[in-house]
Amino acid sequence: MKQIHLYIFGIGNVGSTLINQVLQSHSFFKNKHNLDLKIIGLANSKRVLIDPNGMTQKWKEDFSSISIVRESDSFYKVANLYDVTKIAIDATASKELSQHYPELLDHNFNIITANKIANTLSQSFYDVIRTALKNKGLQFEYETNVGAGLPIINAVRDLYNSGEQLFAINGVFSGSLSYIFNRFSEENKPFSEIVIDALKDGYTEPDPREDLSGNDVARKLLVLAREAGLKLEFDDIEIDNLVIPSLRTASLNQFLDQVTLLDEVLQEKKDALASDQVLRHLGELDVVNGVLKVSLKAVPKSSPAGQLKGSDGFFEIYSESYASHPLVIKGAGAGREVTARGLLSDIIKVSKTCKEVLVAG
Ligand SMILES: NC(=O)C1=CN([C@@H]2O[C@H](COP(=O)(O)OP(=O)(O)OC[C@H]3O[C@@H](n4cnc5c(N)ncnc54)[C@H](O)[C@@H]3O)[C@@H](O)[C@H]2O)C=CC1
Ligand SMILES: N[C@@H](CC=O)C(=O)O
Numbered sequence: 001m002k003q004i005h006l007y008i009f010g011i012g013n014v015g016s017t018l019i020n021q022v023l024q025s026h027s028f029f030k031n032k033h034n035l036d037l038k039i040i041g042l043a044n045s046k047r048v049l050i051d052p053n054g055m056t057q058k059w060k061e062d063f064s065s066i067s068i069v070r071e072s073d074s075f076y077k078v079a080n081l082y083d084v085t086k087i088a089i090d091a092t093a094s095k096e097l098s099q100h101y102p103e104l105l106d107h108n109f110n111i112i113t114a115n116k117i118a119n120t121l122s123q124s125f126y127d128v129i130r131t132a133l134k135n136k137g138l139q140f141e142y143e144t145n146v147g148a149g150l151p152i153i154n155a156v157r158d159l160y161n162s163g164e165q166l167f168a169i170n171g172v173f174s175g176s177l178s179y180i181f182n183r184f185s186e187e188n189k190p191f192s193e194i195v196i197d198a199l200k201d202g203y204t205e206p207d208p209r210e211d212l213s214g215n216d217v218a219r220k221l222l223v224l225a226r227e228a229g230l231k232l233e234f235d236d237i238e239i240d241n242l243v244i245p246s247l248r249t250a251s252l253n254q255f256l257d258q259v260t261l262l263d264e265v266l267q268e269k270k271d272a273l274a275s276d277q278v279l280r281h282l283g284e285l286d287v288v289n290g291v292l293k294v295s296l297k298a299v300p301k302s303s304p305a306g307q308l309k310g311s312d313g314f315f316e317i318y319s320e321s322y323a324s325h326p327l328v329i330k331g332a333g334a335g336r337e338v339t340a341r342g343l344l345s346d347i348i349k350v351s352k353t354c355k356e357v358l359v360a361g
Contacts, residue, residue, distance in 0.1 A: 001030065001034055001035070001036045002034055002035050002036065002085070002351065003036050003038070003082075003084040003085070004035055004036065004037045004038070004084065004085050004086075004087060004347075004351045004354075005038055005040045005079065005082060005084050005085065005086045005087070006022065006037060006038065006039045006040065006041075006087050006089060006347065007039075007040060007041035007042075007043070007075050007079065007086065007087070007088045007089065007109070008039060008041065008042050008043070008089045008091060009043045009088065009089065009090050009091065009092050009094075009097055010043075010044070010090065010091035010092035010094075010115075011042055011043075011044055011063065011091070012091065012092075012206065013202035013336040013339075014091045014114055014144075014202075014336050014339045014340050014343070015042075015089075015091030015092075015340075016060070016336075017336040017337055017339075017340035018089065018091060018340035018343050018344060019039060019042070019055065019059055020340075021340050021341060021344050022037055022039055022344065022347075023039075023055070023056070023057055023059075025344075029348070033348060033351070033352060035348070035351050035352070037347065037351065038053070038054030038055075039054055039055040039059070040052060040054065040055075040078065040079075041074070041075050041078065041079075042055065042059065042063060042067075043070055043074070043075070044070075045070070045092075045094070046069065046070055047063070047067040047068065047069060047070050048067060048068060048069075048070045048074045048075070049062055049063045049066065049067040049068075050068075050074070050075075050078050052078065052081075052082070075088070076107045079107065079108075079109070080107070085110065085350075085351065085354045085355070086107075086108060086109045086110065087109065087110045087111070087112055087347060087350055087351070088104050088109040088110070088111050088112070089111075089112045089113070089343060089347070090111065090112070090113035090114065090115045090118075091114050091115070091340075091343065092115055093115055093117070093205055093206050093207075093210070094115065094117070095117050095121075097115070098113075098115060098117040098118035098121065099118075099121075099125075101118050101129055101140075102128060102129065102132055105129070105132040105133065105136055105138055106132070108136065108138065109138070110138045110139045110140070110350050110354065111138075111139075111140045111141075112140075112141045112142070112343055112346045112347055112350060113140075113141075113142045113144075113145070114142075114144040114145070114339055114342070114343055115145075116142075116145045116216070116219040116220065116223060117219075119142060119145060119219075119222070119223045119226065120218075120219040120222045120223060120234055121234075122233065123226075123231050123232070123233060126226060137355070139350045139353070139354065141346035141349060141350055142223070142346070143342050143345065143346050144339050144342040144343055144346070145219075145220065145223045146173065146220040146223055146224060147173070147175070147220075147313040147315060147329070147331075147333045148175055148313070148332065148333050148334050148335065148338045148339040148342055149331075149332070149338035149339060149341050149342035149345070150313055150315070150329055150330075150331050150332075150333060150338075150342075151329065152224070152313075152315050152329055153223070153224070153227060155317060155327065155329060156169065156224055156227050156228055156317065157227050159317070159319055159321075159327075160227065160228050160229060164319050164320050164321060165319060165320045166228045166287045166317070166318075166319045167286075167287055167288055167318040167319055167320075167323065168284070168285060168286050168287055168288070168316075168317075168318040169221075169224055169228075169283075169285040169287070169315060169316065169317050169318070170282070170283065170284050170285070170315075170316050170318075171282065171283060171305065171313070171314040171315040171316050172280055172281060172282060172283070172305055172308060172312070172313055172314040172333070173217045173220045173221065173282075173283035173313060173315070173333075174211055174216060174217045174220070174281055174283075174313070174333065174334070175203060175311040175312070175313050175332060175333030175334025175335065176198055176203045176204040176205065176208070176211040176216070176311070176334050177211055177212075177217070177281035178280075178281070178308055178310075178311050178312050178313060178314075178333055178334070179198050179203045179310060179311040179334065180194050180195060180198050180203075180204075180211075180281075181278070181279050181280055181281055181296075182308055182309060182310065182311075182312075183197075184266070184270065184279065185270070185278040185279055190260065190263045190267075191262055191263050191266040191267065192259040192260045192262055192263050195208055195212070195259055195262070196256070196259065199256075201335075202335060202336040203311055203334045203335060204334075206252075207252050207255075208255075209243050209247070209248070209252075209255060212241075212242045212243050212262070213239070213241045213242065213243050213248070214239040214240055214241055214242065214281075214294040214295075215239065217281065217283045217294045218234065218237040218239050218283075218292070218294050219234070220283065221237060221283050221284075221285050221292040221294065222234055222237065222292065224285055225285055225287070225290070225292060228285075228287050230287065230290050232290060232292065236290075236292065237292040237293070237294065238291075238292065238293045238294065238295075239293075239294045240294055240295040240296055242262070242265075242266070242296060243262070244261060244262060244265065246261070247259075247261060247262070269296070269298075272298075273298050274298070276300055276301050276302070277298040277299065277300060277301065277306075278298070278299060278301050278306050279296060279297070279298060279299075280296070280297060280299045280305045280306065280308070281294075281295075281296050281297075282294075282295055282296075282297050282299075282305065304316075304328075304330075308330075310332065311332050311333055311334045311335055312330060312331060312332060312333060313329075313330065313331065313332070313333020313334070314328070314329075314330045314333075315328065315329045315330070316328055317329070
């Protein structure tokens with residue numbers, strides 16, 4: 001039986017769903033994959049809960065009652081005691097934690113992340129991580145960076161690694177904005193009301209302005225562009241920002257208090273549509289020319305993007321073999337369940353392929 005120790009950063013929507021999914025499938029992983037996955041550590045930004053025997057179904061209660069103040073080396077101290085495969089899982093949106101990935105690799109953690117920041121800081125930081133992974137023989141997986149649980153990154157990576165020339169990737173990259181604009185187009189409700197619903201239901205970034213500003217989609221485009229071999233920076237992306245200037249620098253609470261200020265501008269865009277059009281938030285990655293664009297557009301209701309429902313993401317990949325008829329991937333592009341399942345799928349992938357440390361039992 002291969003022992004795998006999991007250390008989870010972030011116990012919000014995605015992190016807490018992941019914990020429950022790991023616990024629910026524990027016996028299945030043992031029987032099917034010969035893997036014993038134990039969650040040894042949980043952290044929020046201030047506290048940690050550590051249990052070398054693994055978390056149980058009462059982890060939430062335990063976190064409230066017996067977690068301790070987090071120190072910079074809380075996880076390293078316990079992880080160093082066990083000669084097993086260690087995986088750090090980032091289910092936060094924290095830039096600070098992303099900047100610590102090189103340190104996690106130094107301490108022999110494989111990393112799996114839903115957080116897009118590490119992959120979208122400077123190209124030099126991106127390269128530092130890849131070099132460390134190679135030197136250490138560790139793994140870094142981030143399928144949920146684009147399209148939540150949808151297999152977008154693996155599709156692009158597999159095409160690129162097989163020598164295929166990629167031309168373009170276009171579509172609705174944001175599950176959050178898909179949910180918001182699909183509802184806004186159909187329902188007679190203020191834009192802000194739908195944004196708040198999306199936040200409450202776990203579809204948006206912790207700060208919905210990351211979605212509305214176009215930054216989150218821009219990050220996804222950059223993740224895919226780098227996967228396709230382009231060397232670009234975040235500032236190279238053309239972004240249509242939907243957050244009015246006065247709300248861009250406000251605190252999250254101030255933004256939420258004043259979110260109705262977005263209604264007028266968005267309602268004007270909706271009122272300007274022809275009867276056969278809807279609003280869709282689109283990403284365009286021109287791999288050949290290295291041009292990345294994020295924008296809100298009016299599209300025909302009958303088009304593939306116009307027909308999306310719920311939080312569906314929609315990706316068209318054009319390449320040598322898929323030149324006139326793109327490879328299309330579509331499905332829920334946000335949500336705590338699909339995202340946690342995507343992380344778990346990365347965990348199984350890393351666990352199955354990492355160097356084996358055998359323990360009796
Ligand atoms: N919700 C979704 O549909 C999807 C989310 N993601 C990504 O998953 C990540 C988490 O999203 P959610 O769970 O929805 O957000 P959330 O806001 O529900 O949870 C994030 C948690 O991380 C904690 N946190 C912040 N800084 C931390 C740190 N330094 N160390 C440990 N914990 C810290 C926060 O207190 C919060 O509880 C984000 O990066 C998001 O982009 C990716 C795909 C889809
Ligand atoms: N903001 C994301 C969801 C979480 O990452 C998206 O829109 O896909």
